[in-house]
Amino acid sequence: MDLISLYPTWYEPMLGSGWVVALIATFHVLASHTSVGAAMLFAYLSHKAYREDRDDLLDFIKKYGLFLMVFTYVAGSITGPGIWYSTTVASPNGIGALIHSFVWKWATEWVFFVIEVVGVYMIVYLVGKVDKRTHMKISIIFGVASFATLLIIVGILSFMMLPGKEVWFEEGGYLNGFYGTNTFIQTGMRIAFMFTMTAVVGGIVVAGIKDPAFKKEMARKLGWLGIISTLVGAALFQLYLTAVPEQALLVMENRLPDYFGPSIMIVLAGTLGYFIVTMLQPKIIVESFAGAMAVIILVAGLWPEETARESMRKPYVAGQYVYSNQVIGRDVPGMDIKSQLPTIEKVGILKAHPFTPEHLQTVNAGNKIQAGEYIAMVYCSNCHSPSETGIRPLHRYFPDGVTEERMQKYVKGVLTTGNIAYMPKMPMLDSEVEALSAYLVMNNNGGQKAITAAIKQEVENRDRALVEKNAMDKVAVLELSQEVK
Ligand code: HEC
Numbered sequence: 001m002d003l004i005s006l007y008p009t010w011y012e013p014m015l016g017s018g019w020v021v022a023l024i025a026t027f028h029v030l031a032s033h034t035s036v037g038a039a040m041l042f043a044y045l046s047h048k049a050y051r052e053d054r055d056d057l058l059d060f061i062k063k064y065g066l067f068l069m070v071f072t073y074v075a076g077s078i079t080g081p082g083i084w085y086s087t088t089v090a091s092p093n094g095i096g097a098l099i100h101s102f103v104w105k106w107a108t109e110w111v112f113f114v115i116e117v118v119g120v121y122m123i124v125y126l127v128g129k130v131d132k133r134t135h136m137k138i139s140i141i142f143g144v145a146s147f148a149t150l151l152i153i154v155g156i157l158s159f160m161m162l163p164g165k166e167v168w169f170e171e172g173g174y175l176n177g178f179y180g181t182n183t184f185i186q187t188g189m190r191i192a193f194m195f196t197m198t199a200v201v202g203g204i205v206v207a208g209i210k211d212p213a214f215k216k217e218m219a220r221k222l223g224w225l226g227i228i229s230t231l232v233g234a235a236l237f238q239l240y241l242t243a244v245p246e247q248a249l250l251v252m253e254n255r256l257p258d259y260f261g262p263s264i265m266i267v268l269a270g271t272l273g274y275f276i277v278t279m280l281q282p283k284i285i286v287e288s289f290a291g292a293m294a295v296i297i298l299v300a301g302l303w304p305e306e307t308a309r310e311s312m313r314k315p316y317v318a319g320q321y322v323y324s325n326q327v328i329g330r331d332v333p334g335m336d337i338k339s340q341l342p343t344i345e346k347v348g349i350l351k352a353h354p355f356t357p358e359h360l361q362t363v364n365a366g367n368k369i370q371a372g373e374y375i376a377m378v379y380c381s382n383c384h385s386p387s388e389t390g391i392r393p394l395h396r397y398f399p400d401g402v403t404e405e406r407m408q409k410y411v412k413g414v415l416t417t418g419n420i421a422y423m424p425k426m427p428m429l430d431s432e433v434e435a436l437s438a439y440l441v442m443n444n445n446g447g448q449k450a451i452t453a454a455i456k457q458e459v460e461n462r463d464r465a466l467v468e469k470n471a472m473d474k475v476a477v478l479e480l481s482q483e484v485k
Helices: 017-052 055-090 092-125 132-161 167-171 174-178 181-207 212-243 246-255 260-280 287-312 341-347 368-380 404-415 430-445 447-484
Strands: 316-318
Touching: 017 055, 017 092, 017 132, 017 181, 017 287, 055 092, 055 132, 055 181, 055 212, 092 132, 092 174, 092 316, 132 174, 132 181, 132 316, 167 174, 181 212, 181 260, 181 287, 212 260, 246 287, 260 287, 368 430, 368 447, 404 430, 430 447
Parallel strands: none
Antiparallel strands: none
């Protein structure tokens, strides 16, 4: 049997699975980064409270901790499993690749996360109930556990971009996959931006401080934290770009939306401006202002960051061997993994895919558009939305009125050969090239309406043919029974 490990495709109309994942991930990054940053800030403040015997700092920790509990811990714990569910259906082989290499790392991360969750409760509810020294110790354990979760997850995230060391492909071994230059620079960058988020979200807590002198002190502290971390983070981002695969830079340079660069600069400048203003004029920090700033950072900073991270990995979703469309495109001897491309080249994608319905396994005049749609779903929809909106809509790339002949040339000449660095190699039989091209042309020139109509027609024709065949079979059976009699 020439079947490969592919699963049914998950596609959200108008949006695409990639954007669903990115939406959940954006919220998760805000929640998780804010809490890890805050954990370290708490360790510092708690230490200071103990050294200088100050109750107001502990009170601040308690308020910020409460805010974290109701906001980031709830949002983080909802979006965390959300990432698992959505990525498992969007990228089953991608997640499979991560689990095969890192399942124990993830278990370890979970243990630290449990310490973190228990820790935040202890930090909030034990203020004033235990002495300051004990509180400081708890805060430090909380900070270390939070940091451990970050370190482990970043190791796994950076594997998605690039396995830590090149020898991993030959020899496997999770430490080879885990640690590399990319991991360390990314860890530094995330720590920096984490403090930026902690400082911004902390503004909401500072807004509620009554005592003007203390408000000023905390606004100053968070302001400095925010300014330094934003600048360090921006510098580390530049360094990070030197440690990513070449094709990632190609996508960065040519293929990110035009608004990406300016939008990042505006967010950076806006963030710095915000901190400077709040340091100079702590009085103007009110909850609504600080809250709005957190939302702006979320929308204008994290969304482009998460979509860029996704774009830069192209054509792969994990480890430079699992394509975004879930096909395994490279041998990895270290993990006993074989490229699936030869099988697809041999039997075609329709026959290689275990979930292709029987009536679509061979392209014919009666199922061309359905087969084309199926191939587009399997091969393209993870990266391109076939509808009007969503992630990189397909119709944007072709001129109006494009002909089938030209389309076939493109599909065969470019897509099946893997001639473009940021797209996977997608082998197809000639009949599959024709089906996909017919579908793409219809998608381009007539849109979803035309496709729905064409598919309806195909299904009706098939049904009619079946009815006719049944009728003929009946006649044949009748005749046969007459003969027997
Ligand atoms: C791994 C993700 C991925 C997959 C799978 C993928 N593409 Fe692309 N494709 C991209 C990226 C990234 C670009 C760059 C354009 C952009 O970002 O707007 C692109 C660009 C294109 C372009 C623009 C022309 C060009 O040469 O740059 C066309 C046409 C296209 N894709 C068609 C398809 C079709 C049809 C399929 C399915 C058979 C497909 N792609 C599968 C990621 C992908």
